[in-house]
């Protein structure tokens with residue numbers, strides 16, 4: 001039977017799994033997997049449920065836990081389940097077990113940890129981020145097992161902890177302790193970001209630079225500005241002076257959306273509590289997403305120089321400190337096998353033109369790329385991750401499972 005015939009059988013089979021998919025989402029949503037950094041119990045219960053299910057399907061499941069005294073059992077789970085293929089090279093799907101806290105629960109229309117089904121929508125914390133990745137990969141594997149197919153490549157599901165709070169107890173741990181698991185010959189898919197129409201394949205990320213800018217002047221009564229040095233007015237001029245950054249770092253790279261580097265003033269700390277006081281200290285932050293072509297130290301130099309020039313006019317002292325500095329990892333090449341395989345699958349399943357692109361956000365794929373492993377981030381999103389009333393669509397779960405199955409069954 002040809003690869004195409006096999007795919008057609010699996011695609012039909014996946015259509016039978018609707019109730020199963022709802023049941024899995026219900027089980028996953030009900031197991032609160034908020035990480036201890038956010039005051040939650042961790043991923044233990046959710047991982048135990050999944051490990052038991054995968055073993056009941058006859059799969060070999062290994063756990064590579066990271067020690068963490070803050071959670072029951074003292075460990076954060078990292079599961080790897082394998083379906084042996086004809087060849088040892090693997091197709092990885094890496095999803096994460098942890099979820100972010102519900103936030104203000106009054107903004108939810110129902111309990112965040114109880115699945116609510118409304119038409120095509122499945123509501124609950126984690127349904128999109130990242131149960132969508134977990135469930136679609138489970139579906140594709142189950143269909144292949146149910147039909148007794150031996151896939152060309154070995155299928156590997158990684159279910160990791162700690163994606164939402166830094167990855168130290170998740171993928172970073174796995175790559176450090178078990179580097180032999182991954183090979184440059186593997187295809188690595190990370191279903192954890194994407195677009196509404198399922199065409200975005202994320203292959204590159206900009207460098208991230210977060211800066212804290214502190215202005216120090218002199219506080220005084222608002223009726224006597226001549227006695228003080230107003231740091232809020234100076235801040236306004238510094239912010240305007242920093243618009244020059246977009247002109248100095250103006251390169252466009254069509255791989256990225258948006259195609260340019262961005263320099264946005266964002267958070268502003270509170271200064272004086274009352275209206276009739278001129279502030280003598282102001283702090284604000286700059287979020288810079290910089291194309292890989294530029295060196296972050298050069299950006300920092302220019303922020304300081306442009307900012308100080310403006311601050312000096314108000315006799316205000318400016319200091320600039322980095323809060324986060326993440327130079328971008330090398331991009332996954334557009335002709336990498338994982339990109340090509342996803343493109344063919346998206347075209348076949350959705351009939352739409354795939355768009356391999358770079359983004360400004362940071363994802364866990366960066367840690368693969370830093371190791372020279374070509375990872376692609378892809379799924380069809382509802383863009384409700386981290387929000388109240390998070391949901392995913394049943395129809396997208398089915399479609400994305402078909403895309404993964406298509407990749408799983410590719411011969412080369």
Ligand SMILES: [Zn+2]
Nearest residue numbers: 129130163192
């Ligand atoms: Zn996520």
